[in-house]
Amino acid sequence: MLLDGVLTERSKRALAWFAMVGLSLAVVACVYAYQFPGTAFNNMIVVDGFATFFRVLVIAVGILTVLCSESYLRGERAGPGQYYALLLYSIVGQCIMASANELIMVFIGLEISSIASYILAGYLRDDRRNNESALKYFLLGSFATAFLLYGIAWIYGVTGFTNLTEIRRTLMTPETAPSISLIGVAAALMFVGFAFKVSAAPFQIWAPDVYQGAPAPVSAFMSAGPKAAAFAVFMRVFLTAFNPIANRWQPFVWGSAILTMVIGNFAALTQTNIKRLLAYSSIAHAGYVMVAIAADSEIGTAAAMFYLAAYALMQVGAFAVVTYFVRQGERYTSVEDLAGLGYKQPTVAAMLTIFLLSLIGVPLTGGFFGKFYIFKAALDSNLIWLTVIGLLNSAVAAYYYLRIIVVMYMHEPGEASATAPPVSPALSLAMWGAAVGTFVLGIFPSALLDFADRSANLVK
Amino acid sequence: MTILDITLFLPLLGFLALLLVPKDRPDASRTMALAVSLLTFVSSLGLIGPYWFRSPQGFQFEQNLSWIAYPPIRYHVGLDGLSLWLVLLTTLLTPICVLVSWKYIEKRVKEYYAWLILLEFGLVGVFLALDMFLFYVFWEISLVPMYFLIGVWGHERRIYAAIKFFLYTFAGSVLMLGAIIYLYNRTGSFDYSGVVAMITSGRLALTWTEQILLFLAFFIAFAIKVPLFPLHTWLPDAHVEAPTAGSVMLASVMLKMGAYGLIRFCVPMFPAASRACSDWIIPLAITGIIYGALVAMVQPNMKKLVAYSSVSHLGFVVLGIFSFTQQGLDGAVYQMLNHGVSTGALFILVGYMYERRHTLEIAGYGGVATPAPWLSSVFLMTTLASIGLPMLNNFVGEYLVLQGAAIANFTWAVFAAIGVILSAVYMLWLYQRLFFGRASEEVSRHMWDLSGREWAAMLPLLVLMVWMGSYTQSFIPPISAQNARILDLSKAGVDFRVDTRTARSAEVARVR
Numbered sequence: 020m021l022l023d024g025v026l027t028e029r030s031k032r033a034l035a036w037f038a039m040v041g042l043s044l045a046v047v048a049c050v051y052a053y054q055f056p057g058t059a060f061n062n063m064i065v066v067d068g069f070a071t072f073f074r075v076l077v078i079a080v081g082i083l084t085v086l087c088s089e090s091y092l093r094g095e096r097a098g099p100g101q102y103y104a105l106l107l108y109s110i111v112g113q114c115i116m117a118s119a120n121e122l123i124m125v126f127i128g129l130e131i132s133s134i135a136s137y138i139l140a141g142y143l144r145d146d147r148r149n150n151e152s153a154l155k156y157f158l159l160g161s162f163a164t165a166f167l168l169y170g171i172a173w174i175y176g177v178t179g180f181t182n183l184t185e186i187r188r189t190l191m192t193p194e195t196a197p198s199i200s201l202i203g204v205a206a207a208l209m210f211v212g213f214a215f216k217v218s219a220a221p222f223q224i225w226a227p228d229v230y231q232g233a234p235a236p237v238s239a240f241m242s243a244g245p246k247a248a249a250f251a252v253f254m255r256v257f258l259t260a261f262n263p264i265a266n267r268w269q270p271f272v273w274g275s276a277i278l279t280m281v282i283g284n285f286a287a288l289t290q291t292n293i294k295r296l297l298a299y300s301s302i303a304h305a306g307y308v309m310v311a312i313a314a315d316s317e318i319g320t321a322a323a324m325f326y327l328a329a330y331a332l333m334q335v336g337a338f339a340v341v342t343y344f345v346r347q348g349e350r351y352t353s354v355e356d357l358a359g360l361g362y363k364q365p366t367v368a369a370m371l372t373i374f375l376l377s378l379i380g381v382p383l384t385g386g387f388f389g390k391f392y393i394f395k396a397a398l399d400s401n402l403i404w405l406t407v408i409g410l411l412n413s414a415v416a417a418y419y420y421l422r423i424i425v426v427m428y429m430h431e432p433g434e435a436s437a438t439a440p441p442v443s444p445a446l447s448l449a450m451w452g453a454a455v456g457t458f459v460l461g462i463f464p465s466a467l468l469d470f471a472d473r474s475a476n477l478v479k
Numbered sequence: 480m481t482i483l484d485i486t487l488f489l490p491l492l493g494f495l496a497l498l499l500v501p502k503d504r505p506d507a508s509r510t511m512a513l514a515v516s517l518l519t520f521v522s523s524l525g526l527i528g529p530y531w532f533r534s535p536q537g538f539q540f541e542q543n544l545s546w547i548a549y550p551p552i553r554y555h556v557g558l559d560g561l562s563l564w565l566v567l568l569t570t571l572l573t574p575i576c577v578l579v580s581w582k583y584i585e586k587r588v589k590e591y592y593a594w595l596i597l598l599e600f601g602l603v604g605v606f607l608a609l610d611m612f613l614f615y616v617f618w619e620i621s622l623v624p625m626y627f628l629i630g631v632w633g634h635e636r637r638i639y640a641a642i643k644f645f646l647y648t649f650a651g652s653v654l655m656l657g658a659i660i661y662l663y664n665r666t667g668s669f670d671y672s673g674v675v676a677m678i679t680s681g682r683l684a685l686t687w688t689e690q691i692l693l694f695l696a697f698f699i700a701f702a703i704k705v706p707l708f709p710l711h712t713w714l715p716d717a718h719v720e721a722p723t724a725g726s727v728m729l730a731s732v733m734l735k736m737g738a739y740g741l742i743r744f745c746v747p748m749f750p751a752a753s754r755a756c757s758d759w760i761i762p763l764a765i766t767g768i769i770y771g772a773l774v775a776m777v778q779p780n781m782k783k784l785v786a787y788s789s790v791s792h793l794g795f796v797v798l799g800i801f802s803f804t805q806q807g808l809d810g811a812v813y814q815m816l817n818h819g820v821s822t823g824a825l826f827i828l829v830g831y832m833y834e835r836r837h838t839l840e841i842a843g844y845g846g847v848a849t850p851a852p853w854l855s856s857v858f859l860m861t862t863l864a865s866i867g868l869p870m871l872n873n874f875v876g877e878y879l880v881l882q883g884a885a886i887a888n889f890t891w892a893v894f895a896a897i898g899v900i901l902s903a904v905y906m907l908w909l910y911q912r913l914f915f916g917r918a919s920e921e922v923s924r925h926m927w928d929l930s931g932r933e934w935a936a937m938l939p940l941l942v943l944m945v946w947m948g949s950y951t952q953s954f955i956p957p958i959s960a961q962n963a964r965i966l967d968l969s970k971a972g973v974d975f976r977v978d979t980r981t982a983r984s985a986e987v988a989r990v991r
Binding site for chain 1 (some may be wrong): 616619620627631636638656659663
């Protein structure tokens with residue numbers, strides 16, 4: 020309905036700028052639709068601030084990805100047609116997820132998004148790593164989706180509803196509420212499914228292999244878009260439908276948040292492949308968002324929303340630089356290959372430095388403000404130890420991000436950076452966009468924060 | 480727009496302007512950096528006025544604008560007797576550092592000066608911020624330029640030192656961030672004065688556990704920066720590996736950020752906890768004084784020697800602060816400035832010698848007095864200032880700290896005084912090994928005397944050593960006035976929540 024911009028474009032074999040136009044129209048459509056909040060299609064789809072926020076976010080990630088992909092695909096001599104079609108298809112799925120008000124829609128959106136991503140992860144057919152990545156992603160991903168589906172079936176069985184509002188009402192009323200153990204099983208099954216999709220521990224194992232193997236722009240996309248959308252449904256389902264049993268699932272989210280942060284950060288310490296390192300860092304960042312969810316409050320939801328926006332910008336930005344750097348056949352993927360980039364390509368290196376500082380959480384960047392807001396929410400909900408562990412984790416994280424900066428500025432230029440080609444205009448547009456966005460969120464966060472705050476009110 | 484805003488934002492503008500200078504014109508970068516830093520210094524001179532000596536009340540040049548609407552984060556800056564001289568120290572040392580680096584830095588000149596000027600922005604901001612969030616922002620901003628200064632332009636083990644420096648400080652400061660957020664959640668405000676007022680008036684009643692934990696969160700961040708023994712291990716690495724200007728800024732200004740934070744935040748906001756914890760903080764400070772001095776004594780590397788002497792000197796500062804006496808606090812603040820001047824000068828001189836002879840090993844020198852008499856005289860004067868010779872600056876600070884400590888607890892003063900003696904031992908011995916004896920041929924060939932530029936960098940510091948040592952009335956009154964207020968705050972809090980075991984230490988001490 021509101022995604023007509025995307026859908027029509029998909030049917031043609033869209034080229035890069037065609038996709039861009041489609042996505043831009045989709046943003047306009049989303050914002051326009053926001054004027055008329057409410058539900059549609061038999062209460063299956065909801066348009067509210069929360070949905071609009073995430074739809075604009077995943078579309079923005081899509082735009083950045085398209086900008087990154089253009090020169091990459093040319094370098095790999097891969098056909099752009101199916102690529103952009105799949106990308107847009109995946110974005111459609113995520114938009115549906117973001118606005119789903121009904122478990123069936125959640126599932127449909129998730130499947131659309133995931134299946135397109137499975138194919139994208141293996142888009143370069145002749146590349147062994149691509150194939151491995153796609154296969155792993157597909158096998159583990161469908162397993163997790165099965166869990167989710169089983170959870171949905173279970174909840175339908177015990178409550179008779181798949182609509183989130185109805186489920187919530189059923190659970191709220193003591194007469195109709197089924198026994199907590201039955202609901203608990205359903206919630207646990209769905210938790211597994213979502214935790215897999217957002218790469219939260221202990222279901223994060225797939226992420227490093229998949230991100231490392233997939234084409235760099237696809238990794239950029241996967242680590243931001245589907246993740247944001249999955250968090251959106253995660254929050255919508257758990258904070259709406261399962262809100263009445265919040266005190267039951269909260270400890271699990273709490274534990275998963277700690278595990279995710281610790282595993283992500285400590286595993287990233289020893290990585291030498293930059294894509295793998297960023298994959299672990301993306302796991303760690305999922306952990307911070309889990310902290311916000313564990314807070315189980317409106318401020319927590321708003322914090323998670325803001326953080327995902329800031330995270331999307333810095334993560335896609337960092338992957339954009341990786342996309343630029345790996346060159347044909349993904350030859351240069353080790354951290355050491357970045358040696359001396361600071362002097363051969365000062366602008367690109369400065370960009371990557373900005374994204375990394377933001378990932379560390381240095382003030383004046385979006386990453387800092389996001390983290391600040393998350394920990395504020397957690398302290399508000401009296402999660403003191405979770406906050407302390409999270410804060411210490413972000414100090415650990417500083418180490419591996421700094422190592423990349425060290426290599427760029429403090430090592431003598433190596434072969435890879437000496438032969439670095441000039442940056443293509445589209446890619447440089449993506450980097451500048453992400454960098455400016457990172458600073459805007461860090462220095463003038465008010466506008467987005469206000470919107471997140473207001474939207475978080477509507478979520479229930 | 481006050482002169483304070485100009486002083487704060489000139490360096491930021493300078494940083495942006497430096498980024499636009501073409502890469503292949505290093506001299507343009509140097510001149511630009513010098514011009515910006517001198518301009519900033521001149522504008523900061525405008526902060527000095529007669530009102531500082533007329534018992535000033537509250538903050539001067541206050542500016543309070545909204546930055547982020549919600550959560551209410553404000554651009555709230557202001558100056559009091561505590562921050563006044565620290566800001567001036569920063570703005571004075573930056574042009575000196577530009578001069579010192581003139582020939583020393585030959586590669587990537589533009590980037591170097593850009594980071595140096597950005598560092599000045601962060602440091603001045605730390606001392607001016609009156610909004611806790613803003614304070615944290617500046618605190619972290621100052622970290623990044625220093626990380627690059629050490630990591631790119633340092634000596635052999637620079638990368639290790641840079642990362643260690645960053646991680647230590649960052650790990651400490653995230654806990655402080657947690658504490659700031661916690662206070663915000665309790666009070667709904669990041670405003671420093673507002674929160675302090677709430678605490679002293681008892682409107683914000685923190686439980687004993689809360690107070691201790693919050694105190695520790697702030698304290699650890701500051702203690703790492705000071706650095707207090709045993710959290711000092713990043714310091715020798717960072718100082719030794721940094722380029723000269725980096726060591727100067729690090730020793731003279733960045734360490735003061737920690738001590739400043741202790742006085743500004745820890746003592747007035749958590750008075751009872753401060754007093755309770757002083758039971759173990761003071762022994763640590765005294766250990767630091769003696770340990771730093773002993774380790775300095777056996778260093779074969781002169782930069783490392785000066786670095787460990789900093790650990791010792793900063794121990795005095797912490798001792799003074801936690802003696803909770805007027806003299807102790809005055810001495811601590813004065814000692815912060817003195818250390819900035821004299822240790823800054825020492826690092827500059829060590830840098831001069833390294834530029835000539837390209838070694839930091841003490842054994843590589845000897846008999847330098849013959850080929851470079853002026854250099855050795857200047858070094859001698861700095862050495863004497865550093866060991867606390869009367870009429871030179873450090874004497875005043877150390878004396879006040881010892882007096883304050885003696886009022887609070889005589890044993891502390893006795894132990895701390897050992898540090899004063901040891902400092903004379905290691906500094907004079909260093910001087911002897913560097914300058915006396917017969918000059919080897921190598922030394923005579925390389926050790927030429929001070930150039931005009933080198934004089935220009937040192938002269939202001941030499942003048943300050945004498946001035947601060949002989950006419951303290953130009954500097955102390957604003958410091959005292961502010962310290963008296965902080966001491967009052969720290970007592971008001973204690974009286975309010977009576978905890979008999981903490982109030983014992985320094986009530987005797989209000990002799991003004």
